[in-house]
Amino acid sequence: MTVSRRVLLRTLLQGIGAGLVLGRSLQTVQGGRGDEAGQASGPLTVRVTRPFDAETPVREFASWLTPNERFFVRSHFGPPNADAVQPDVWRLTVKGLVKDGLSLNLKELRQFEEVTLTAVLQCSGNGRAHHRPKVPGVQWERGAVGNAQWTGVRLRDLLQRAGVKLQGLHVQFQGADRPALATVPLFTRSIPLAKALHPDTLLAYEMNGRPLPLLHGAPLRVITPGWMAESCMKWLAEITVRADETPGYYMQQAYRIPETSIHPSSGLPGTAMVPVERMLVKSLIAAPAEGDTVRKGPVTIQGVAWAGEAPVAKVEVSCDDGYTWEQARVIGEEQPYAWRQWRYIWNARTTGPTAILCRAMDARGERQPETSPWNPGGFLWNGWDRLSVTVAA
Amino acid sequence: MRMVQKPSSVVLASLKPSTYTNRTPRAGTLPAHRLAGVSKPDAPYSSRRAPRCGLVGRTFSPFTIVLLVILGGVVATAAQEDERATVEPTLARRAATLILARCAVCHTTDLIVQQRLPEDRWTATVEKMVHWGADLTKDEAAVLLQYLTARYHPGAPDHLPSIENELAMTEPLRGQTTATDGPLTGLAARGAGLYAHNCQACHGEGAVGGVGPKLARNTILKNDGVFWETVLHGRGPMPAWGSVLSHQDIADIHAWLATR
Numbered sequence: 001m002t003v004s005r006r007v008l009l010r011t012l013l014q015g016i017g018a019g020l021v022l023g024r025s026l027q028t029v030q031g032g033r034g035d036e037a038g039q040a041s042g043p044l045t046v047r048v049t050r051p052f053d054a055e056t057p058v059r060e061f062a063s064w065l066t067p068n069e070r071f072f073v074r075s076h077f078g079p080p081n082a083d084a085v086q087p088d089v090w091r092l093t094v095k096g097l098v099k100d101g102l103s104l105n106l107k108e109l110r111q112f113e114e115v116t117l118t119a120v121l122q123c124s125g126n127g128r129a130h131h132r133p134k135v136p137g138v139q140w141e142r143g144a145v146g147n148a149q150w151t152g153v154r155l156r157d158l159l160q161r162a163g164v165k166l167q168g169l170h171v172q173f174q175g176a177d178r179p180a181l182a183t184v185p186l187f188t189r190s191i192p193l194a195k196a197l198h199p200d201t202l203l204a205y206e207m208n209g210r211p212l213p214l215l216h217g218a219p220l221r222v223i224t225p226g227w228m229a230e231s232c233m234k235w236l237a238e239i240t241v242r243a244d245e246t247p248g249y250y251m252q253q254a255y256r257i258p259e260t261s262i263h264p265s266s267g268l269p270g271t272a273m274v275p276v277e278r279m280l281v282k283s284l285i286a287a288p289a290e291g292d293t294v295r296k297g298p299v300t301i302q303g304v305a306w307a308g309e310a311p312v313a314k315v316e317v318s319c320d321d322g323y324t325w326e327q328a329r330v331i332g333e334e335q336p337y338a339w340r341q342w343r344y345i346w347n348a349r350t351t352g353p354t355a356i357l358c359r360a361m362d363a364r365g366e367r368q369p370e371t372s373p374w375n376p377g378g379f380l381w382n383g384w385d386r387l388s389v390t391v392a393a
Numbered sequence: 394m395r396m397v398q399k400p401s402s403v404v405l406a407s408l409k410p411s412t413y414t415n416r417t418p419r420a421g422t423l424p425a426h427r428l429a430g431v432s433k434p435d436a437p438y439s440s441r442r443a444p445r446c447g448l449v450g451r452t453f454s455p456f457t458i459v460l461l462v463i464l465g466g467v468v469a470t471a472a473q474e475d476e477r478a479t480v481e482p483t484l485a486r487r488a489a490t491l492i493l494a495r496c497a498v499c500h501t502t503d504l505i506v507q508q509r510l511p512e513d514r515w516t517a518t519v520e521k522m523v524h525w526g527a528d529l530t531k532d533e534a535a536v537l538l539q540y541l542t543a544r545y546h547p548g549a550p551d552h553l554p555s556i557e558n559e560l561a562m563t564e565p566l567r568g569q570t571t572a573t574d575g576p577l578t579g580l581a582a583r584g585a586g587l588y589a590h591n592c593q594a595c596h597g598e599g600a601v602g603g604v605g606p607k608l609a610r611n612t613i614l615k616n617d618g619v620f621w622e623t624v625l626h627g628r629g630p631m632p633a634w635g636s637v638l639s640h641q642d643i644a645d646i647h648a649w650l651a652t653r
Binding site: 047050053078133134136139180181182183184185 | 423498499500501503504507508509510514518525526594595603604623630
């Protein structure tokens with residue numbers, strides 16, 4: 001099974017790679033390395049082969065920036081045909097409740113002021129596999145998250161040029177990706193006008209200083225720093241200003257959570273469901289790895305912590321399965337929306353198996369809970385991270 | 394080509410509701426001290442944790458859940474022993490074939506195999522997919538639902554074989570690959586309908602291409618070996634159709650494609 005999956009994936013990735021030869025400015029980092037991607041030891045752990053959904057092995061989070069070829073990939077239908085998003089064909093339309101509609105190619109788009117920021121991108125389903133009872137969907141574990149530098153222009157600048165009419169309260173995004181069957185609803189999303197006008201909300205064409213790869217939304221994707229990634233529309237083709245939230249499945253049914261926490265056995269929630277928006281405080285252990293054997297003496301435990309729109313206030317580590325906690329040292333510079341790396345030196349004295357846990361608190365005073373509240377979509381898991389290690393003499 | 398079988402005739406003898414409503418605890422998600430029921434000294438974050446773990450104000454506390462999970466795990470483990478026996482081979486074969494032909498149009502089967510859902514969630518999922526265009530008759534949807542509920546319930550093991558392997562395991566040995574009993578004459582008129590039903594979603598109306606390559610005037614039509622190999626065993630993201638289409642069906646589709 002492993003072999004056939006790997007072969008399947010290689011062919012798929014080669015297909016994508018071949019398609020990209022056509023669009024010179026579009027580069028995929030997957031191309032030559034696809035044969036490794038199906039293995040846990042490769043750059044990504046594949047959850048679904050088509051549409052390609054894959055997560056980053058957490059050991060990669062020992063680096064502050066997540067490299068493009070190791071960045072998690074998630075989409076509902078896979079990338080559009082490479083020729084549909086070629087620079088000479090692709091255009092971005094701004095329409096709806098605006099005074100003057102816009103239609104821009106990439107060169108015209110780049111006339112707006114260029115902005116670069118570093119932000120965590122996280123799939124709302126990251127950690128879905130930890131929810132009990134289990135919920136349907138891609139069973140993401142820990143790595144549907146990454147930290148990258150995004151370069152592009154402000155969505156606000158485009159909206160100001162187009163002129164948002166008074167009735168315009170939501171900004172809708174449509175990508176160029178399409179489902180295999182026309183009967184499947186399109187992935188269409190909207191964000192409230194306030195977030196769209198925030199000076200840090202970008203339309204990005206570069207990722208970590210390189211042209212945005214096709215798998216990550218080339219030629220243009222939305223970046224809503226501090227919000228979960230379903231707002232960060234890939235392969236962006238149309239922006240529509242509207243009076244109401246976007247109708248349709250992916251805005252009104254999917255990516256919604258109960259307003260107040262509900263009980264798993266209560267069936268469908270009686271409480272109001274609201275769209276998933278901001279990120280919650282969360283931390284992960286990047287090293288050691290699950291199942292590692294460490295030597296008695298000083299052991300470096302390291303990882304990352306982030307809290308979306310708020311700074312990380314502190315990270316705590318337990319090396320005795322949660323009985324006692326120590327504060328980890330948060331390192332590196334604080335940058336809004338980016339994650340912080342942290343380190344803790346554990347003096348391992350007792351041989352045998354133990355569990356290492358971490359949890360973070362943000363500047364708003366919100367704390368990472370032991371387990372996240374259950375919700376029918378399995379979104380926003382931010383329970384304490386935990387791994388088992390064995391201390392050897 | 395379609396097998397006619399009423400789902401009610403399929404017996405899932407040892408499948409009891411309890412086998413899929415119970416849950417197995419998974420190492421790494423429930424800390425050991427919680428499974429053991431050991432209380433921990435108050436940590437700085439206990440104010441947040443307390444209401445979640447406390448027995449007050451909840452009709453169904455986490456400790457109760459843990460207890461149920463442990464008890465459930467015992468029952469589920471016993472039930473898992475004869476897991477395979479609970480899915481009748483004819484049903485399994487038919488369901489796996491439907492998954493390859495009808496579900497894999499939009500997503501690979503690995504997405505299905507990783508789910509562990511109770512019957513009501515599977516029902517909702519299959520209904521959603523049919524609503525979105527999955528080409529399943531009522532009977533077919535019922536067969537699929539029975540299979541999914543029996544194989545991928547919350548108590549099922551973490552790792553299960555792929556649908557492709559399931560099919561290989563249940564499939565009777567057949568005459569080999571591209572070999573056919575004498576030359577087949579493809580009927581283009583019949584092939585048109587078969588194409589529309591099985592291939593069009595990916596290869597487009599009129600075989601002009603879609604998520605899959607354009608097939609009209611594609612050189613593969615002139616290379617019998619590659620054509621049959623691809624259709625029977627799949628290629629890249631394309632699923633294997635050998636268990637869905639008969640050799641006559643494939644020859645008919647080929648004949649129709651040759652007219653495009």
